[in-house]
Amino acid sequence: MKQLDEMKALSGSYEALFSKRSKLYKEMDLKNQDLEERDYKHYILEHYTFLSRPVIIVNDAIFIGNSKKTVALASKGSISQSV
Template sequence: MKKVFYLSTCDTCKKIIDSLNLPNDLTQQDIKKNNISSAELEFLKEQVNSYKDLLNKRARIYKQLDLKNRELSEDETKALILEHYTLLKRPVFVYDEKVFIGNSKTTKTALQDFFNES
């Protein structure tokens, strides 16, 4: 898979994508317009070992649903991400076997190194 999952209304996502020298074979999927599928989410989970690692704990809906005070199972976490696209930590870059999730400084540096090395 060669894809980036992002939110077009997210300035941080746009800034990160614009800062990279992305290859032409990388598909960009705006999760607001084209939700992540169950199969795509399962693929990501296999790469990171847990749906909880894909959960955006800064999303407004996370606070509204008071999820920090709940012990979520993997299945519940998956269902929530599929139901509320903003609960997917983003951006998520997948390029063959490499997966980069989120916008932490470490992740942004790794993305820069991976996509801008040429």
Template sequence: MKKIYHLSSCNTCQRIISDLELKGDVELQDIKQENIDEATLDMIKEKVGSYEALFSKRAMKYRSMGLNEMNLSEADYKKYMLEEYTFLKRPFIILEDEVFVGNSKKVVEAAKKAYQA
């Protein structure tokens, strides 16, 4: 499976997708239109090690909901990500057995290298 979970209104996601130079063999899913499903979130969590690693603490709702003042468990991170797409660190890039999460330069370069291989 080759799939990218992204936010179409996010300039960073748009730039990363453009940088990957996709050949049409990758499915794009706008998480605002259709949030990630639980099975996929669980699979990505298994690859990266924790739900916290998938959770965006930069989301505006993180502070407005007071989550920054709470001690969140793995179950809490999962619950919030399934309820609200803004809590997903993005993009999530799935290329067969490899998963790339976030928009750091290192992650994007690794995804680009894996995709072009």
């Protein structure tokens, strides 16, 4: 839980860390619910598939997901934040 809180501090929100592409997201019909920060945190802690991956932390920058842009920035060790 401490690591999740640290990632939230870098990303700005639990929602930024939450994967809306997760199979469970669709199965649980979460897209039709009004989720709040505490809900995103709860679901991420409840099941690992709700955490967007990969999460790469370089110094004080966090890179979330596997888009080409995010991977390119992370591989350069950029200090820019990409969410």
